[in-house]
Each structure stands twice: as structure tokens, then as C-alpha cells.
Amino acid sequence: MSFKKTLLFFALFFTVSSYAQLPTAGLSAWYPFCGNVLDRSGNALDLILSGPTNTTDRFGLSNSAYSFNGNTTALTSLISRTPPMTDTGDFTYAAWFNADTTGNRIIIANGNINVDGCGIVTTGHNVAVAIGGVATYLPTYISFHQWHHAILRKSGVTYSFYLDTTIIGAFTTTLIPAPTSQKFAVGQDYTSGAKAFLGKIDDIAIYNRALTNAEIGNLYRYNPDVQTILGNNAAVCAGFSATLTPVIQYPGLSYLWSNGSTDTSIVADTMGSYWLNITRPFGCSSTDTITFTLGTVTVNIGRDTAVCTGDTFVLVPSAPAGSTYLWSTGDTTATLALTAPGTYSLLLNNFGCPGHDTMNFFYSPRPFVSLGPDISICSVSPLTLSSPYAYTTATYHWNTGAITQTIHPFTSGVYILRVLVDGCPASDTINVTIKPSPIVSFGPDRSLCQGNSIVLNAIASPTAVYTWSTGELNDTITAKNTGTFWLVVNDNGCIATDTFNLTVNPYPLIHLGPDISVCQGTPVVLKSTDVYVSPTYLWSTGATTAAINVTTSGSYTLSVTKFGCTSKDDINVTIKPNPIVNLGPDGYFCAGQTISLVSPQPAGATYIWSTGSTASGISISTSGLYGLVVTNNGCVASDSIRLDKIQVPAVNLGPDTLLCEGYAMQLAIDGDQATYRWSDGSTGTGYTVSHAGTVWVSITNVCGVATDTLQVAYRFCDIWMPNAFTPNGDGRNDVMRVLGTLGSYSDFKFAVFNRWGVNVFLTEDISKGWDGNYNNMEQAIGTYFYVMSCRLNGVEYNMKGSFELIR
Numbered sequence: 001m002s003f004k005k006t007l008l009f010f011a012l013f014f015t016v017s018s019y020a021q022l023p024t025a026g027l028s029a030w031y032p033f034c035g036n037v038l039d040r041s042g043n044a045l046d047l048i049l050s051g052p053t054n055t056t057d058r059f060g061l062s063n064s065a066y067s068f069n070g071n072t073t074a075l076t077s078l079i080s081r082t083p084p085m086t087d088t089g090d091f092t093y094a095a096w097f098n099a100d101t102t103g104n105r106i107i108i109a110n111g112n113i114n115v116d117g118c119g120i121v122t123t124g125h126n127v128a129v130a131i132g133g134v135a136t137y138l139p140t141y142i143s144f145h146q147w148h149h150a151i152l153r154k155s156g157v158t159y160s161f162y163l164d165t166t167i168i169g170a171f172t173t174t175l176i177p178a179p180t181s182q183k184f185a186v187g188q189d190y191t192s193g194a195k196a197f198l199g200k201i202d203d204i205a206i207y208n209r210a211l212t213n214a215e216i217g218n219l220y221r222y223n224p225d226v227q228t229i230l231g232n233n234a235a236v237c238a239g240f241s242a243t244l245t246p247v248i249q250y251p252g253l254s255y256l257w258s259n260g261s262t263d264t265s266i267v268a269d270t271m272g273s274y275w276l277n278i279t280r281p282f283g284c285s286s287t288d289t290i291t292f293t294l295g296t297v298t299v300n301i302g303r304d305t306a307v308c309t310g311d312t313f314v315l316v317p318s319a320p321a322g323s324t325y326l327w328s329t330g331d332t333t334a335t336l337a338l339t340a341p342g343t344y345s346l347l348l349n350n351f352g353c354p355g356h357d358t359m360n361f362f363y364s365p366r367p368f369v370s371l372g373p374d375i376s377i378c379s380v381s382p383l384t385l386s387s388p389y390a391y392t393t394a395t396y397h398w399n400t401g402a403i404t405q406t407i408h409p410f411t412s413g414v415y416i417l418r419v420l421v422d423g424c425p426a427s428d429t430i431n432v433t434i435k436p437s438p439i440v441s442f443g444p445d446r447s448l449c450q451g452n453s454i455v456l457n458a459i460a461s462p463t464a465v466y467t468w469s470t471g472e473l474n475d476t477i478t479a480k481n482t483g484t485f486w487l488v489v490n491d492n493g494c495i496a497t498d499t500f501n502l503t504v505n506p507y508p509l510i511h512l513g514p515d516i517s518v519c520q521g522t523p524v525v526l527k528s529t530d531v532y533v534s535p536t537y538l539w540s541t542g543a544t545t546a547a548i549n550v551t552t553s554g555s556y557t558l559s560v561t562k563f564g565c566t567s568k569d570d571i572n573v574t575i576k577p578n579p580i581v582n583l584g585p586d587g588y589f590c591a592g593q594t595i596s597l598v599s600p601q602p603a604g605a606t607y608i609w610s611t612g613s614t615a616s617g618i619s620i621s622t623s624g625l626y627g628l629v630v631t632n633n634g635c636v637a638s639d640s641i642r643l644d645k646i647q648v649p650a651v652n653l654g655p656d657t658l659l660c661e662g663y664a665m666q667l668a669i670d671g672d673q674a675t676y677r678w679s680d681g682s683t684g685t686g687y688t689v690s691h692a693g694t695v696w697v698s699i700t701n702v703c704g705v706a707t708d709t710l711q712v713a714y715r716f717c718d719i720w721m722p723n724a725f726t727p728n729g730d731g732r733n734d735v736m737r738v739l740g741t742l743g744s745y746s747d748f749k750f751a752v753f754n755r756w757g758v759n760v761f762l763t764e765d766i767s768k769g770w771d772g773n774y775n776n777m778e779q780a781i782g783t784y785f786y787v788m789s790c791r792l793n794g795v796e797y798n799m800k801g802s803f804e805l806i807r
Contacts (some may be wrong), residue, residue: 020221022282026092026209028085032224033202034284035063037079040224041282045085045206050078052187057202058096058147061225064284065096068187070105070198077196078188083180084111085206092207093152094219095120095186097127098200099144105197106130106189107150108204111182114189120150121195129161131173137161138169147200149220155210165220167213224283226253228276235295237353241269242292244276254279258289268292297323297355299348306362308424313338313361315346323350364422367391371417374431378494381437383409385430387419394421410434438464438489442500449565450506453480456487464491480504505563508532512558512571519635520578524550526571528558535562551575579605579630579637586642588673590703594621595643597628605632610640621645647672649699649706656711657798665689665712665800667697674701719745721786724804727772736803737769738788745790753785766790772805781805 022030030041035054037047051071057064071077085091097107102124111117113130121130126139129152138161142148151162160170183190186204187197205219230244245265257266258275268274271292279285301317315336317325327336328345338344338361348355369387377383386406387396396405399416409415412434418427440458448454457476458466466475469486479485479502486499509530518524526539527547539548540557550556553575559568581599589595598617601607609618610627620626620643627640649671659665667687669676678687679696689695689712696709719740727734738750745766752761752770760779761770772779788799 020218020223022205022222022224023207023211023215023218024282026207027205027282028091028208029204029206030282031204032283033057033065033204034224037066045081047079047081047184047186050080051076052079052201055200057200057225058098059223059225061227064225065200065202066187067200068197070101070196072188072193072196074188074191074193076188076193078190078193079186079201080183080190082183084117084182084184086208089208090156090210091154092205092209092211093120094149094203094205094207094216096147096149096202097197098147099127099142099197100199101144103198104195106185106187106195107197107201109185109189111179111184112189112191114191116179117182118152119185120152122197127163129159131159137171140168151211151216151219153210153216162216165217224280226278226280226284226286228278228286228288230274230276230288230290233291233293235293236271237295237351239352240292241267243267244274244290246278252281254281295353297348297350297353299323299346299355299357301344301346301357301359304360304362306364306422308422309363309365315344315359317346317348317357319348319355320350323348323355364424366424367394367419367421367426369417369419369426369428371415371428371430374433376433376435379410379434379437380494380496383432383434385409385415385417385432387417387428391419391421394419396420435492435494437494438491438496440487440489440496440498442485442487442498445501445503447503447505447563448480449563450504452504453478454502455479456485456500458487458489458496461489461491464489503563505565507565508535508560508562508567510558510560510567510569512556512569515572515574517574517576519576524573524575526550526556526558526573528560528569530560532560532562535560537561576633576635578635579632581628581630581637581639583626583628583639583641588644588646588702591645591647594619597626597641599628599630599639601630601632605630646701646703648703649674649701651697651699651706651708653695653697653708653710656713658713658795659689659798665798667695667710669697669699671699671706672701672703674699676700719790721788721799721801722803723801724806725772726806727778728807735769735771736784736786736805738766742766745792747789747791747796749790750788751786753787754779755783755785760784772807778807779805781807 027041029039029043029045031037031047032040037049039045039047052066052068054063055065055067056062066079068077093108093110095108099105099122103122105122106113107120107122109117109119109130113119113121113132116132118129118131121128121136122142123136123139125141127142127148127150128139129137131137137159140163142163149164153160153162157172157174158170159173161168186201189195203224211219243265255262255264256277258273259266266274271294273289273291275287275289277285277287297320299317299319301315305313307313315338317334325332325334326347329336336344341362343358343360345356345358368389371385375383384406390405396403397418397420398407400407407415409432412432414429414431416427416429418425438459438461442456446454455476455478460475466473467488468477469484470477477485482502482504484499484501486497488495488497511529512526513529516524525547537544537546538559538561541548550573553573555570555572557568557570559566579601583597583599596617596619601616607614607616608629610625611618618626623643623645625640625642627638629636629638651669651671653667657665665688667689669685676683676685677698679694687695687697692712692714694709694711696707698705698707719738719742721738722736725733725736736752748764748766750763751759754760760774782805783802784805785802786800790797
């Protein structure tokens with residue numbers, strides 16, 4: 001028989017907003033971005049795409065809006081046309097946008113908004129109106145990553161700005177029409193690529209009139225998209241019939257089916273594919289396809305099955321009601337009883353749709369299980385119960401809860417093993433009697449100290465027989481000598497035995513010697529005179545070494561343990577104190593003074609000074625190192641002190657002097673452990689005289705103060721000294737000498753010194769100079785010092801200074 005099924009498929013789904021109508025009066029251009037930038041108004045004002053890519057719109061439909069990447073390179077993220085839209089009269093510009101970030105960015109611009117155009121832009125976190133490079137009007141806050149609908153409406157000289165149907169405000173201005181050489185641009189400044197938009201833009205509408213508020217609301221709710229859904233592909237049986245019909249129908253939609261029909265629905269009654277294209281006026285179109293194929297019925301007769309030998313098995317298939325059956329055995333019943341191993345299949349027919357399934361049937365042998373005869377054993381004897389055959393896929397279950405092939409019982413009782421192999425069970429039972437065994441345990445071998453003993457015993461039993469290595473027959477013996485002791489106990493046929501080794505050790509000998517008396521600081525080592533191999537030591541101080549160092553008086557005890565046997569000895573140690581000798585820290589004294597050195601000691605002490613004196617104290621008046629050795633009660637101590645004599649300070653700056661202008665004189669003084677103070681407040685050992693006046697210095701140490709004064713006068717001299725010379729034999733500046741008008745000077749002396757104070761040159765001839773050699777050897781490059789003196793008209797002049805030798 002045949003069975004015909006009729007199917008009804010609901011094809012189309014629209015939201016309520018789809019019923020809003022697009023205002024068409026005055027529509028100059030309409031760009032719903034249905035995967036392209038074509039003008040759907042019928043005016044053929046198509047745009048040019050330069051970079052943006054298709055993306056999802058505010059309804060989540062793909063290829064229904066354009067994504068702009070914010071690239072500021074010209075013509076890389078732009079949709080545009082030339083010339084721009086006319087803006088001489090009233091107009092309305094509208095666009096949906098979804099901004100990703102802040103910044104000054106163009107959404108739409110008619111003409112060059114930097115000069116004479118107008119448009120809708122984002123500024124920071126706002127959207128606003130831009131007019132002719134003059135100003136930005138009516139900025140209002142927007143949320144990023146969210147779709148908004150912006151409208152710029154011009155009525156006369158009044159501009160109104162709407163966001164999501166809410167009027168933001170209005171302003172009045174006169175706009176100069178953009179030249180025809182400019183562009184209508186979306187997403188980017190067409191002149192430079194600046195102000196590039198980052199986000200999505202969709203559904204741009206241009207009107208040559210001012211829309212009403214009601215029309216603005218309709219434009220906001222209008223969805224140009226249409227989505228065709230025919231449902232999933234279907235598997236059907238022979239003789240099917242399916243009606244494909246949209247759920248919602250309203251005027252304006254046009255339909256085109258794959259069979260050429262333009263009706264809202266068609267009937268599909270043959271296998272194959274069917275498609276439907278729906279087009280919306282002034283909007284987009286959508287196509288969907290559904291395919292019908294011959295289906296099959298799902299039937300399941302079960303998985304491959306094995307049963308134990310001797311068991312029966314019935315196949316009960318899972319199949320739809322009303323099906324007919326044909327088994328591989330030729331049977332046509334709904335079930336099939338299996339009595340032999342093999343492969344079984346079922347061919348099923350359910351109203352024209354076939355179904356098929358196959359399974360394999362096996363017999364599994366039952367396992368062999370034998371635990372043997374009942375058994376009686378002693379408790380100490382190991383017992384193993386096990387199935388005699390090992391099966392690869394077997395599972396084991398004992399009545400003890402164990403699941404292993406083998407168990408080891410420790411108590412009397414009945415033990416049952418059940419073995420399951422490939423689902424087939426077998427079992428066996430055995431009675432086990434475990435007799436208690438006697439317990440004999442002497443513990444570990446022991447050692448005793450001489451004179452002690454140990455008791456060895458076993459747990460008493462009235463039925464047990466005891467046999468000792470000593471020949472005794474009781475359950476207890478006492479051992480006090482070195483040897484090996486063993487016991488055998490037989491109780492009702494169960495035997496236990498143990499062996500014990502006893503070692504009796506002597507006490508160690510220990511001797512610390514007689515009591516000791518020594519001076520403080522004398523090493524005292526205490527140790528036993530008897531030596532043993534690997535003993536343990538314990539001193540009364542807590543030390544565990546064989547010897548200890550003693551530094552304080554007292555009684556000391558040593559315990560020595562060997563093989564667990566301990567002996568002790570005591571010794572008294574007296575540490576006598578050393579004399580305390582302290583001559584004090586090193587120091588000094590002034591010339592003319594006498595110093596007394598003493599170190600008081602107890603009565604009976606003896607003294608030896610480094611001067612040879614044996615008195616308790618000495619007096620000194622010269623610098624030196626002085627030492628003292630003191631002996632008291634046989635103990636010796638010593639100390640030493642360094643004393644230096646310091647001279648009373650003295651100073652001499654020399655006679656008053658007259659210097660040439662521009663020259664300085666170096667003064668240097670020295671004192672014994674002294675401090676210095678010059679007339680200018682400086683505190684060094686040297687002083688540089690560079691101007692006329694009185695120079696004084698004060699030298700102070702612990703022994704007194706000394707001062708001196710020097711009068712310095714300056715006059716003009718027409719001689720001078722260079723600050724460097726180059727004795728390299730080139731004939732220029734090879735000699736260091738006095739320069740100037742030299743003929744009027746007498747008593748001339750000129751000396752040169754190196755840094756170590758060595759006089760490397762001396763002359764009394766004013767025309768002579770130093771050539772850089774000393775003892776016929778070239779001197780090192782560096783700083784040298786000179787001293788020059790002479791007379792002019794009977795007045796003595798002195799010059800001191802330094803210069804550089806350069807090669």
C-alpha cells in the first residue's frame with residue numbers, strides 16, 4: 001500500500017519594524033548597502049567603493065552594512081560620488097552609524113566640509129553637524145559600539161539635527177552650495193583622507209525636501225533588509241507533498257520561485273531542490289534553498305551479543321509502528337529467537353521508507369572453577385586459595401569481597417569463589433580450619449653488663465611441650481652467661497621456635513689522673529688513660545668527645561660506656577689567675593717633663609722592667625718602648641707602652657721681603673704633632689704670598705703655641721719667568737730662563753728643583769737658562785719649581801714659582 005504525507009513549511013520571518021514604510025516623496029538617493037553601494041531610489045546616483053568592507057547591520061544580517069577601518073590615507077576608507085548632492089534648497093540627510101572610538105571623524109559629507117560643504121561628523125565622544133568649515137553645531141553625547149540614527153534637516157535657512165528620532169536642536173545659517181567638482185563622501189575626507197571614520201555605516205537617505213517628524217520616525221523604523229528562510233533540508237518518503245508558504249505577507253514584496261512561480265507559496269511533491277527569492281521595494285532581496293531527499297527509517301536489532309552455552313536469546317528490534325519485517329532467516333515476525341551462533345539481519349519497510357540492521361550472535365563457554373578439598377592447617381603456615389585456570393577476560397568475586405584470582409585466608413570459615421568469563425558464571429566452595437600456632441619470640445639479641453641476667457620465656461599453654469637448648473622443659477629459663485639459647489614448642493602439632501644470642505660484657509676501666517692546678521691560659525686537656533675501640537663518652541660539661549679542654553676551675557666527671565656498660569671517674573682542676581698588668585695606651589710627653597710608670601700588684605709579686613729595674617714603678621724622660629713583666633703565685637703577665645717626647649713648637653718665616661709684582665712666594669713650616677693657622681684663616685703647612693701686607697702664622701700642639709710675622713712689599717719688575725718650555729732642539733723655547741730687561745740687575749741667582757726637591761740646575765749668570773738636562777740626562781716631562789733672587793738699585797727681589805717641561 002502507499003501512504004502520502006503532506007508537509008507545510010513556513011518560509012519567512014519578519015520583525016514588527018518591517019511594516020514601517022520608507023518615505024519616497026523627494027527621495028533623491030537611497031543607499032541600503034545590500035552588499036553593494038547602488039542607489040535604490042531609481043535615480044541612478046550610484047556610489048564608488050574605495051576600501052570599506054561588507055559587515056553585519058543593526059539587525060545582525062551579514063553583507064548589509066559597511067565597515068570603515070579609520071585609515072587616513074586618501075581614498076583607502078571611502079565611499080563617494082562626483083558631483084555632490086545639490087544643497088541649494090531644502091534637504092534631509094540621514095544615516096545609521098556605529099562608532100568604535102573618539103575623534104573628529106566624518107560620517108557623511110556633501111562637498112568639502114572644511115570649505116563650503118556640510119555633513120554629519122563625530123567630535124570626541126559626540127556626534128554633531130559640520131557646516132562649511134565655519135563651525136560644528138549641536139554636539140550630543142553618543143555611546144560607542146552602539147547603532148545610532150542621525151538626521152540633518154534644512155528648511156529655509158534653519159537647520160535641525162535629530163539623533164534616534166529625538167531633535168537635538170536647530171540653528172540658522174546660510175550655506176554656500178558646494179561646487180560640482182567636489183564629492184559626496186562617506187567615512188573619510190575625500191581631499192586628504194583625514195577624519196577617517198572607525199566603525200560601521202548603513203542606510204544613507206538623501207531627500208530634496210525637509211522631512212516631517214512623522215516621516216523621520218518612519219525612516220528610523222524602516223528596515224530595508226529581507227531574509228528568506230525555507231527551513232532545513234528534509235529527508236522524506238516516496239509520495240510526499242509539501243506546501244512552502246511565508247508566514248507574514250504584506251503589500252510590496254515580490255516573489256520568484258525556482259519553478260518560475262511568483263505566488264506567495266508553491267507545492268513541492270518531487271525529490272530535489274527549491275529556491276525562493278524575495279525582493280523589497282527600495283530595499284534588498286534575499287534567496288534561500290531547500291532540498292528534499294529520500295529518507296530511511298532507523299531500526300535497531302541490538303549490538304553484537306554473546307550468551308553462555310545453553311542459554312537462549314530473543315531479538316526485539318526498535319522500529320516505528322506499522323512496519324513490516326523480513327529477517328535473514330526468512331521469518332516475518334516482529335521478534336526472532338536465536339538458537340545457533342551466526343550473523344542475523346532485518347529488512348524493515350515503514351510506509352515506503354526502508355530500514356536495515358545487522359548483528360552477530362555468539363555462544364561463550366562457562367569457566368571451570370575448583371578450590372580443592374577442605375583443609376586444616378596451623379595459623380603460621382601460609383594458605384593460598386585460587387582458581388586453577390587463569391582467564392584473560394575473567395572477573396573474580398570472593399565472599400570476602402576480594403576481586404583477585406588468589407586470596408590468603410587467615411581465619412577459619414567457608415570461602416566461595418564466583419568466576420565470570422564473557423558474562424558466563426561458575427563457582428566453588430571450600431571449608432578452611434586454621435589451628436592456632438604457639439607463639440615464641442625472644443625479641444632481638446641482647447648484651448648485658450657483667451653481674452646481670454635476663455629471663456627468657458614463651459606463652460604458656462597446658463597442651464604444649466617445651467624443649468630448651470639447656471635441656472630444661474619449663475616455659476621459662478634465666479640466662480646470665482654469654483651464649484646462644486633456643487626453644488622449640490609443639491602444641492597440637494603446630495611447632496614454633498626462636499633463638500636468642502646473649503653477650504655479657506665487662507665494665508670499662510677509666511682513670512683521669514690526679515687533681516691539677518695551673519695558671520690561667522695554660523692549656524688543660526682532660527682524658528682517660530685507658531683507650532677503648534669505639535666507646536661513648538659523656539663529660540659533666542655535656543661534651544661527648546674522648547678529651548676536653550678546661551679553662552675554669554671545678555670538678556669534672558667522665559662517664560665511659562662500652563657495649564652498654566658505663567664507668568665513671570672524677571678530677572679537680574684549679575685555674576690560678578694571672579697578674580693584671582696594664583701600663584695604659586701609648587702616648588706622648590713634652591720636652592722637659594718626667595713620666596712615672598706603675599702597675600700595682602698584690603703583695604709578693606715581682607717586677608722586671610725593660611730598663612732592668614725591679615721596682616714596682618719607674619720614671620722616664622726620653623722617648624721609647626717600655627715593658628714590664630710581673631710574676632705572682634707562679635703566674636706571669638706583661639705589658640708594654642710607647643711614649644714619644646714632643647718638642648715645644650717654634651716657627652720662623654724669615655726676614656721681611658720685597659717681591660716683583662705678578663709673582664708669588666711659597667712659605668712652608670713644620671711642627672711636631674701641631675695644628676696651623678695663617679693670617680687668612682687657612683690651616684695647611686704651606687702658604688702662598690700673592691699680595692703686599694702682613695703675613696702671620698700660629699703653630700699649636702699639646703706643648704704650647706708659637707707665632708711669627710712677615711712683612712711683604714711689592715714693586716714693579718721688568719723681568720719675568722715663562723710657565724713652560726720645550727727642550728726638543730727645534731731652536732724655539734728650548735731653554736727655561738729669566739726674560740725681560742736684565743741689564744739693571746745684580747747679584748742674580750736662579751735655581752730649578754724637581755718634585756722631589758733635587759736641585760737640577762743653578763746659575764748666577766742672568767743670561768743663562770736650563771736646557772732640561774741633569775747630569776747629562778734628559779729629565780722627565782712634568783712640573784718643576786724655581787727660585788730666583790736679584791738686586792735692583794740696592795734692593796733685593798725674590799721670585800718663586802713653577803713651570804712645565806714639555807717635549
